[in-house]
Amino acid sequence: MSKRKPYKRGKKGAGRFVQLTEYMQATAAWRDLKPGPRALYIELKRRFTGSNNGEIYLSHRDAAKALNVHFNTVGGYFAALEEHGFIRMTVGPHLGPSGIGQAAKWALEELPTPDGKPATKGFASWSPKKKPDTETVTRRNNSGDMEEPEDVRPVLKIVTGGADG
Numbered sequence: 001m002s003k004r005k006p007y008k009r010g011k012k013g014a015g016r017f018v019q020l021t022e023y024m025q026a027t028a029a030w031r032d033l034k035p036g037p038r039a040l041y042i043e044l045k046r047r048f049t050g051s052n053n054g055e056i057y058l059s060h061r062d063a064a065k066a067l068n069v070h071f072n073t074v075g076g077y078f079a080a081l082e083e084h085g086f087i088r089m090t091v092g093p094h095l096g097p098s099g100i101g102q103a104a105k106w107a108l109e110e111l112p113t114p115d116g117k118p119a120t121k122g123f124a125s126w127s128p129k130k131k132p133d134t135e136t137v138t139r140r141n142n143s144g145d146m147e148e149p150e151d152v153r154p155v156l157k158i159v160t161g162g163a164d165g
């Protein structure tokens with residue numbers, strides 16, 4: 001009897017990858033995102049290991065280094081992803097017990113968290129904010145010609161300085 005080798009023995013996989021599902025990319029929220037927030041979402045998803053949703057650690061400075069942008073720019077990217085329903089902050093930034101700052105922890109909204117909270121998928125129901133309706137205003141005549149009705153015309157009176165009029 002010959003010994004069989006295990007199926008996966010000696011094989012090397014393609015490595016880790018980031019999966020962006022088709023249904024998520026087809027949403028209005030994804031189409032509305034600019035390239036910067038999309039790149040940040042990919043960076044957050046790259047740090048997802050399969051069991052750490054809700055505990056994904058990414059500071060603004062680390063995100064700025066990964067995306068090759070200034071760290072002040074990244075704050076708007078996080079805000080855009082939260083507004084569109086792709087991520088949620090589970091733990092806010094704070095000072096640790098030794099006084100050293102701790103970065104926020106994030107959860108991807110397309111996946112359930114390990115503590116049992118289901119995926120909300122807020123991006124699927126996101127819709128763009130509508131601009132408020134403005135009142136229509138009649139346009140002013142800026143040509144300098146004052147058009148007035150024919151029956152109301154100014155009358156010019158010439159007054160002379162004499163006693164007899």
